[in-house]
Amino acid sequence: MMNGAMTARDSTTTVEPLDDSRERIARWVTDVAGALLERMSETTLARDRDGTPIDRGDLREAARCGLLGASLPVEVGGRGMSTRRWGRVLEHVGGACEDGSFALLVSLFPAVARMIHASGRADLVDRYVRGCITGEALVSFAYTEDSDPFSLASTLESAGDDVIVTASKTMVTGGAIADAYMTYVVDQTNGDLAVVIIDRGVPGVEVVPIDTMGLRGAGLASVHFRGVRIPRSQVMLEHGGLDHVQMFLNPRRAILCCAPVGRMERIIEDCVRRLSRTVRYGQPLTAMQVVQARLGKMKLALNVARTLLDRALLELDEGSAHPLFDEYVSTAKFQITEAAIALSLDAMYLLGSHGYTRAVPVERYLRDFCGLLAGAGAQDVIQTNLGMMAIGGAKKGR
């Protein structure tokens, strides 16, 4: 086992210029974070068994390697990668690291930091965006309340120079790990949704871990704000939170899928390796056409997923994607989720009884991929939205 702390290089020491080619990006990731990814892979089983969140020290190491700052703007100390390049970094991380939770968190915290950067608030940027880059102040996204967006029960009340927040956010990815939360609460003075940053250490913040089917290292938690009193300066946005949350989730749908695509490729490679060593009727299973056909189906799914993802990332970079709910980005998220789950089931078909055991990690990948079903917009909601848009557009010319 390599020691990440001793062997990982600082990202800025990489001499080779980076471009968008998968090979070059893979070399960069291996160079700056290979040892960390290897260590995270080796400790996946224990986290999955116990439901232990990824260690905060490992995320600080991810920051030191340059992963947490890779997609953040150069002027605040980030590397300023395009969405496309960042997506490919995550794709490689997803393929190289056995723990899907790691790539999920490495993608999540910078995504929240980007929203804080976009606020233009220098005080918040200094504290939380630079804090993300160094790994010292990681902010999670706390929105879900088990209600529709127009019926949130959370409240924000004025109290002189302070505000008082009361809210229960039921599903917060990284909630058990984060140092602060970007949360959405109804301002009682105007009835609109405000966006507030709340530090975890403030009195009245309670974090309750949630036991999950997959992504068990991702620190999913419910986060409760019980009359939390914070300075008004922690209110990042006074109104328009509904649009803000959609602007966060829209690109998130594409970014969320990058690591799973990398993992899909590794599943195919693992299947080929195992099946080529398995002999039946005097020949390796890979010589059988029925096996070749299913592998071909898996490869088709991977290629389609990559094509969808590449276009979605490109549209996000070019600014041609709708900023709140882009049809193509949502299509990519929907299809890649379905493809990843189907591909892991295909692997189980191919691996026979071995695929059903915990000795082969396909069952864990399947559980992890199922996390995409609800992430950044439930599949059925995305489907409904796409249907509504089709109906709206179909009336043209009538």
Add this chain to the structure above:
Amino acid sequence: MNIVLSGTLQKFAQYQREHSIDAWTIQEGLDHLVKAHPALGNALFDGAGELRRAHLVFLNGDQVTSDRFSERVGERDEIEILTAIAGG
């Protein structure tokens, strides 16, 4: 004009999907609709009075942005408001 609301918004208009409104512009139509169903106001507009960007507006099947809300529309025109939002 006829204003059609997507499922999400119907709850603020007594679950009525279609609304026949006597108005000459989209903006006027939206204002009349909110007057008839005040609960729609906060769902449709933000604190600054702007239509929330999560709502997509179609005029006879063509998506239109708020800069066209003051254009004249006819009584047979159909305005459809689709709310493309998803949780996290």
